[in-house]
Amino acid sequence: MGGQAWACYGFSRSFPRKRESSIICLWVPASAGTNGIIWAKDLMSETILNLRGLKCPLPALKARKALTRVAPGDFLILECTDPLASIDIPNLLRETGDALEESRQDDGVLIFRIRKA
Numbered sequence: 001m002g003g004q005a006w007a008c009y010g011f012s013r014s015f016p017r018k019r020e021s022s023i024i025c026l027w028v029p030a031s032a033g034t035n036g037i038i039w040a041k042d043l044m045s046e047t048i049l050n051l052r053g054l055k056c057p058l059p060a061l062k063a064r065k066a067l068t069r070v071a072p073g074d075f076l077i078l079e080c081t082d083p084l085a086s087i088d089i090p091n092l093l094r095e096t097g098d099a100l101e102e103s104r105q106d107d108g109v110l111i112f113r114i115r116k117a
Helices: 058-068 085-096
Strands: 005-015 018-028 046-051 075-080 099-106 109-115
Touching: 046 058, 058 075, 058 085, 058 109, 075 085, 085 099, 085 109
Parallel strands: 046 075
Antiparallel strands: 005 018, 018 046, 075 109, 099 109
16 A cells, blocks of 8 residues: 555444534555644544434424534435425535535435535
8 A cells, every 4th residue: 555544533422312423534645744643623524413203394404403513524425215305405505505425325315415615
């Protein structure tokens, strides 16, 4: 690998009725001058928001609130079971200006990967 490595960090925090998890991975070249130290403030993170079981309009409202807590460039992953979220979330992002990087469905769960603008 020539002195290069993946550095991954994970953490989670629990709040009443929801759980947020973050996994941060970064490819670190030997020339980065980090001496083995990677500061979390220099990394982008992914926050996972479990919105399963919530019905319209709650997934979009909670997504809007969560986007206010995400730093620009970071990702927010939404997991929804409400079929109307496939309409509401893209409309929300058109309003906020954030980018929908990925949208898919796995076993009845709609998953949206959003990059904060």
